[in-house]
Amino acid sequence: MLIALIDDGIETSFVPSIRVKYDLSVGADGIVNQRAADDRILTDHGTTCARIIAKYAPKAEFCSLRIFQKQELRAACSQLLAAMQWCLAKQIPIVHMSLGSSQPSDFRAIRSIIARMLQQRQIIVAACSNSAAYSMPARLNGVLGVVADKELKDDEYTIMPNTLAGHNLILASSRHELALPTGGAYTTQVTNSYAAPAVTAAVHNILEQSGAFSLSVVQMYAKLSKNKHNMTFSRPDFVEDAVILNPCGYPVLRQHLFFNYLRECTDLSAIRQASELGRNIVYLAPQGQGTSELYEGALLKNNHVMQSLLYAGSLPKGMECMLDNGLVWSENCCTYGKHIPVNQSAEPPVVVNLYGQGLEAVDTLCQLRDLSVADGYQCRGICDYPHSYLYDLEFLPRGISPEAAFSYVSQVYRPDVIISNLQMSGRIAPVDQDSYSVLLGEAGSYESALLLKNVSCLKPG
Incomplete structure (x- = not known):
């Protein structure tokens, strides 16, 4: 089975x-x-990565995509994107x-x-x-991100405890004995680069038995964990080229959507026709209007052709397994805070608390973030x-x-x-001497906030 290896060749x-079908x-x-x-x-x-994979998956065939042209192993993001796009097109x-x-400006294109x-x-x-x-693509939800574990050896790997909820990391051995051309052998160093090939070899061997494209990443994760762990998603990173079903006509900041959307449907007759989905x-x-079952019935009818679902709400019981490939995210997945001890960030970030209400405040937050x-x-x-996600x-x-x-978020x-914008009644953002407060609108509307230090005021228009 063909494996694309994006590296230095x-x-x-x-x-x-090593069998290389494409040398690009x-x-x-x-x-x-x-x-x-x-x-x-x-x-x-790249050669070492290929050798490790081939050691544990001897039937593997490679497509080598060389993006690193110098010894420093650095490339432009455009080269990485081109290599990934080639893999996408060639399936x-x-x-x-x-x-x-780790460049934030690269993340949007890589995720897409x-x-x-x-x-x-x-x-x-x-x-x-x-x-x-934090780096992409390894930390994207749906990617099998790998970290080296010095206690493991050869092709051993294990599922990392879910201490960072929704980030399904795999611990793997990076110590592999490889032959030297002059005779003898050497052991590769402990580094994440040489741990990931052990997982790739395992993936290859599983698909060799079941067939290419026979398993989604959720199903593959279950196979790798021997059905002991389920893949969870803290973020709906897998959504792209989506149709928005908005039966209640909720306002949406389309210019800030993290995904490409094809169209928005608000008409019930269009939503209920599976061919339109x-x-x-x-x-x-819909929230609290008692008609959601009409729309969810249309979704269930269409589940055989759906590839991914972002359910903006709390997913009803019985719909958790509506997609065979498991690419489903809902607000039920937002449990990350329950798994992280408070105040354990090594390097506290600058915090900007934005005080404002409604979509106008969310729009301002997105603009400040993007800048x-x-x-x-x-x-x-x-x-x-x-729906701010x-x-x-x-x-x-x-x-x-x-x-x-x-x-x-800090960890x-x-x-x-x-940058935070907390609008729910009774919620107060953490404030310390290094935090900043931005008031959206007239300063007089925020009497309590005026007691804070480092306060700025933004007026509409």
Whole structure:
């Protein structure tokens, strides 16, 4: 079975036993071509990854996509995106990346391609950053992110305890004995790059038995864990090219949606016709109006063609397993704060608390977040306004304290900046001497906030 290996290339003259079907190179212009004879591979990073995979999956066949052209193993994000897009278009069943990006400005484009790959049942294995920084694609929900465990050896791996809820990381051995060309052998170092290949080999061997594209990533995760663990999603990263079903006509900030949407349906007759539904659905469930079963019946009718579902609400019992591939997210998944001890962030981020109500405040939060990311800062937004997760914000549901959510975001993303907008009555954002407060509207509306330090006021218009 074919495995795409995005790295610095595979040197087949060094290891002729490795089968390489495609030997490609991605230029600085993002164009994918056959690797030229004079395009020398300068390190053994990609070759070592391929050797580890081949050791435990001897029937594997490789597609080598060379994006690293220098010994520093650095590439432009456009090269990574071009390689991933090639894998998407060619429908390569397994994609291996012992690499990633920690640049916030890269995340949106990477997530978009990964989502499309997951929807067509491609399995992506990626090494997490050795620095523990938040990186893509490994930390995306739906990607098999891998971390090295020095206690494991050979092809051993185990499911990481779910201490960071929704991030389904796998611990794997990175110590592999490989033959030297001069005779003898050596053991690879403990690093995430050489742990991920052990998982890729396991994925290959499972699909070799069941067939390419026979399993979704959720089903693959269950196989890897021997059905002891279920894959959970803290975020609906797999949503892309979606149809929005909005029977109640809830207002939506379309300019800030984290996903590409094809159209929005508000008419019941259109929603009830399965032929009108797309393969990827974002459903804004009616709240407390007693008619949701009409729309959910249409969803259930269409479940055989649906690839992903974002259920904007609390998913009713009986609908949890409505999709065979398991790419379902709802507000029930927002439990992250319950798993993180409070105040354990090593490097506290700058906190900006935005005081304001309604979609106007959410719009301002998104704009401030986007400006921070454009300036190169790792910035995350926290909001409790309904459906705010549609805008790539960390949603704070009832029952989760702001302190727990801030602690979670600090530990998972290690952001430079957190911007919060808490609108629910009685909720107060954590405040300290290093935090900043931004008042949206007239300052007189926020008498209690005026007692805070570092206060600014933004007026509409």
